[in-house]
Amino acid sequence: MTWTRRKFGMLAGAAGIAALGVRAAKSAAKARVVVVGGGIGGATVAKYLAASAASIDVTLVEPKPCYTTCFFSNYYLAGMRSFESLTHDYQRLARRYGIKVVHESATAIDPAAKTVMLGGGAKLEYDRCVVAPGISFEFGSFEGYDQAAMQIMPAAWNGGPQTKLLRKQLESMEDGGLFVIGAPPDPFRCPPGPYERACLVAYYFKQFKPRAKILILDAKDTFFEQDLFQDAWNRHYPGMIEWLPGQFTGGIKSVDVKTRTIRTKGETFRASVANIIPPQMAGEFAQKAGLTDQSGWCPVDPVSFESTLQPGIHVVGDAISGGDMPKSAFATNSQAKVCAFAIAAALTGSAPGEPHLYNTCFTILSPDDAVTDSISFKAVAGAIRIKDIFVSQVGESDELRREVAQAASGWYAAFTHDVFG
Numbered sequence: 001m002t003w004t005r006r007k008f009g010m011l012a013g014a015a016g017i018a019a020l021g022v023r024a025a026k027s028a029a030k031a032r033v034v035v036v037g038g039g040i041g042g043a044t045v046a047k048y049l050a051a052s053a054a055s056i057d058v059t060l061v062e063p064k065p066c067y068t069t070c071f072f073s074n075y076y077l078a079g080m081r082s083f084e085s086l087t088h089d090y091q092r093l094a095r096r097y098g099i100k101v102v103h104e105s106a107t108a109i110d111p112a113a114k115t116v117m118l119g120g121g122a123k124l125e126y127d128r129c130v131v132a133p134g135i136s137f138e139f140g141s142f143e144g145y146d147q148a149a150m151q152i153m154p155a156a157w158n159g160g161p162q163t164k165l166l167r168k169q170l171e172s173m174e175d176g177g178l179f180v181i182g183a184p185p186d187p188f189r190c191p192p193g194p195y196e197r198a199c200l201v202a203y204y205f206k207q208f209k210p211r212a213k214i215l216i217l218d219a220k221d222t223f224f225e226q227d228l229f230q231d232a233w234n235r236h237y238p239g240m241i242e243w244l245p246g247q248f249t250g251g252i253k254s255v256d257v258k259t260r261t262i263r264t265k266g267e268t269f270r271a272s273v274a275n276i277i278p279p280q281m282a283g284e285f286a287q288k289a290g291l292t293d294q295s296g297w298c299p300v301d302p303v304s305f306e307s308t309l310q311p312g313i314h315v316v317g318d319a320i321s322g323g324d325m326p327k328s329a330f331a332t333n334s335q336a337k338v339c340a341f342a343i344a345a346a347l348t349g350s351a352p353g354e355p356h357l358y359n360t361c362f363t364i365l366s367p368d369d370a371v372t373d374s375i376s377f378k379a380v381a382g383a384i385r386i387k388d389i390f391v392s393q394v395g396e397s398d399e400l401r402r403e404v405a406q407a408a409s410g411w412y413a414a415f416t417h418d419v420f421g
């Protein structure tokens, strides 16, 4: 199963690039595509478009010199992976695919003039623009939590310094301390993420701080793969992890960073380390560019990922209203390929193909015990809906779970190669 998936990803990538090249070769003029955001969505669109470099000129705008994945950051928190192994630069995208990588922030889009404004004052002209800014946080959803509070109670929900900060706090936490995870309401980036984090931090505690406890204060009453997680918590970490659903606590009402306390409707918890993951919405740039609706996310056409609010601008990744599609790196990469095909077709006057959208997630319960889900999607009446779904089951053999854990590492290597060249 593992081999097939990885192989499929690579074959799909190769076939995709070849198909783009054929279509793009039909057009003589160099079309310009500006991609804002060099995360998973933006880097994938840029690479797959630039692979047809003969006719499409691609500029990728991203302020950071390197991208650190949030996927597999829970491994880093558990001491199972180095920070460097999660970090990727843009050199191969520039060298191999001729993408112009501009390390600046985009500040605005002028859809009438078809230009993207950069922080340094320059303007980039485009025929098509792609926006992939990821998520932003809804500060103000509970009292006391803002950008400054996040430096003391990190969310660690974007890869990078926040993940390092949380790891440092876990390292210096006393044995017998309480680690509180505030899990957000739907929809949010990586539905299994907070619960996988509980598993891997518990794995770390088991070795180095065996008297420590983990409390998950959830805004929700249920969560994705709940049966798999609760089974794993009982088997691997008995008595270490407590989960309190929103219906019991009413969710987090306020936090006080000075005393590291977290207040719900009826109770106050004192954390040794608090990992508060706030409610989320589309990245700030998408909001500024008029790409979000009242939901806080970006509505798109699921065949082309063109914004339904701003023609000529496409949005991919966690920022979109994805229907049944989860906010994951795999899903983002799949959307980005569909989007690249659609843009290449539009710029060369050919008909767009039928979109094929997938998601596969590997979730690590302990180093030798991982589960997976694999979902295909179809576009139905302007929305993305589940076509087929496979999810691991409680009670699977140790051998199968070990194989899935090994497959996860293979997936990371193949996937990041697919995105960053």
Ligand SMILES: Cc1cc2nc3c(=O)[nH]c(=O)nc-3n(C[C@H](O)[C@H](O)[C@H](O)COP(=O)(O)OP(=O)(O)OC[C@H]3O[C@@H](n4cnc5c(N)ncnc54)[C@H](O)[C@@H]3O)c2cc1C
Pocket: 036, 037, 038, 039, 040, 041, 042, 061, 062, 063, 064, 067, 069, 070, 071, 072, 073, 074, 104, 105, 106, 107, 132, 133, 134, 135, 156, 157, 158, 189, 190, 193, 194, 283, 285, 316, 317, 318, 319, 327, 328, 329, 330, 331, 332, 360, 361, 362
């Ligand atoms: C703990 C955790 C575990 C996860 N595990 C998995 C997993 O196992 N599998 C999986 O598939 N997914 C996983 N994910 C989810 C995955 O990381 C995200 O879904 C994915 O990163 C989304 O890609 P994106 O391109 O939409 O956003 P991002 O990857 O966040 O990229 C957005 C980029 O846009 C840039 N940007 C923002 N504003 C601007 C601007 N104004 N100008 C220029 N650039 C800008 C940012 O700097 C950033 O580089 C996990 C997430 C977390 C938090």
